[in-house]
Amino acid sequence: MHLLPVSDTPFAILTSGAKFVSRQTTNSHYWQGVRDGAPFVLVIVPFALLFGVVGTEAGLNIAEVMGFSVLVIAGAAQFTAVQLLSDGAPALVALVSALAVNLRMAMYSASLTPYLGPAPLWQRAFAAYFMVDQSYTVSFVAYETNPRWSVPERVRYYFGVVTPICPLWYVFTYLGAVVGDAIPEALALDFALPITFLAMIGPMLRTPAHVAAALVAVAVALLAAGLPYNLGLLVAGLAGMMTGAQVELMLARHKAGGRP
Amino acid sequence: MISGADLWLFIAALGLGTFGLRFVFLGLVGDRPMPAWLLRHLRYTAVALIPALTAPLTLWPAATGGAPDPARLIAAAVTLATGYLTRNVILAIAAGAGTLYAGLALIG
Numbered sequence: 001m002h003l004l005p006v007s008d009t010p011f012a013i014l015t016s017g018a019k020f021v022s023r024q025t026t027n028s029h030y031w032q033g034v035r036d037g038a039p040f041v042l043v044i045v046p047f048a049l050l051f052g053v054v055g056t057e058a059g060l061n062i063a064e065v066m067g068f069s070v071l072v073i074a075g076a077a078q079f080t081a082v083q084l085l086s087d088g089a090p091a092l093v094a095l096v097s098a099l100a101v102n103l104r105m106a107m108y109s110a111s112l113t114p115y116l117g118p119a120p121l122w123q124r125a126f127a128a129y130f131m132v133d134q135s136y137t138v139s140f141v142a143y144e145t146n147p148r149w150s151v152p153e154r155v156r157y158y159f160g161v162v163t164p165i166c167p168l169w170y171v172f173t174y175l176g177a178v179v180g181d182a183i184p185e186a187l188a189l190d191f192a193l194p195i196t197f198l199a200m201i202g203p204m205l206r207t208p209a210h211v212a213a214a215l216v217a218v219a220v221a222l223l224a225a226g227l228p229y230n231l232g233l234l235v236a237g238l239a240g241m242m243t244g245a246q247v248e249l250m251l252a253r254h255k256a257g258g259r260p
Numbered sequence: 261m262i263s264g265a266d267l268w269l270f271i272a273a274l275g276l277g278t279f280g281l282r283f284v285f286l287g288l289v290g291d292r293p294m295p296a297w298l299l300r301h302l303r304y305t306a307v308a309l310i311p312a313l314t315a316p317l318t319l320w321p322a323a324t325g326g327a328p329d330p331a332r333l334i335a336a337a338v339t340l341a342t343g344y345l346t347r348n349v350i351l352a353i354a355a356g357a358g359t360l361y362a363g364l365a366l367i368g
Binding site: 038039042043058059060064067068071072073074076077081085086088091094095098099102103104105106107108109110111112113114116117118121124125127128129131133136137140141144190191192193194195196197198199200201202203204205209210213214216217218220221222225232233236237238239240241242243244245248249 | 263267271273277278281283284285287290291294297300303305310313314318322332335339340341342344346347348353357
């Protein structure tokens with residue numbers, strides 16, 4: 001299953017090079033985070049532009065478009081909300097649907113808690129505000145790969161990852177709202193999001209348990225895609241997590257001597 | 261479409277609700293220990309949710325009205341394979357984007 005040894009390459013999971021392990025100052029954790037977050041500029045920029053365009057086309061003014069990107073800072077939920085509101089859905093329905101799209105954030109929050117839980121409350125509050133798919137995934141993989149990082153090192157890494165991602169979300173939402181339709185459709189910006197997510201999946205498939213979790217999650221997501229309020233995603237996520245946990249247990253038992 | 265104060269109320273409510281979802285465990289559980297079974301499940305949150313989020317977007321892209329698109333499917337396969345083989349996200353994104361533009365130019 002493994003084509004490359006990964007256990008000894010703590011940072012190489014997400015970026016090539018950067019194999020220094022010891023002699024790090026805490027500051028270097030921040031910069032390592034910046035470096036690991038940098039590739040996602042490629043998705044944040046088009047996605048934010050797109051939201052600016054869609055928001056203005058739906059009739060929002062620039063302040064309102066920016067209100068979404070600064071206060072909500074969650075692309076998929078923002079698109080869902082604007083889409084439903086401009087279709088004339090009741091505000092409560094749009095609100096519940098957009099929040100349902102963000103329910104996965106609660107799962108991310110739980111998943112980061114073992115690593116960031118001991119940090120001061122204000123740091124956890126900022127970490128929560130900046131929690132997006134990219135900052136969560138990149139940080140989580142780094143924490144799992146580097147179990148000896150201290151809590152302050154993890155926090156610095158997290159805010160490093162966030163640095164190239166979140167400010168650009170604001171800036172390019174604004175540019176999208178101002179520039180509007182000038183972005184040609186041939187750029188196929190719609191596919192920037194799937195491409196970066198797909199690029200993140202490969203490096204995450206480190207054990208058979210990870211592969212099984214991903215495969216089951218994909219199968220359930222496709223089968224349950226028709227469920228309302230994006231609930232298919234949550235069902236698929238739970239199914240994948242249960243699969244991963246069970247396979248991990250089975251493999252551990254097998255390793256321990258084949259007991260049932 | 262709501263507007264004015266109603267819209268701002270909506271944006272604020274969505275912002276607060278989203279922050280609540282992000283904060284609920286990180287903020288409220290903090291460093292209290294969580295049971296082993298829960299931690300075992302949480303280890304697979306990313307590897308389950310990100311593929312689940314991506315699969316429908318890949319198979320049924322919004323830009324084609326939900327019809328599977330050969331150029332996008334090939335680009336998706338190249339991205340996934342490059343990421344898996346090289347463990348390098350940037351390289352995978354570059355390979356995927358290159359394949360997509362080549363595919364769109366050739367297949368249309």
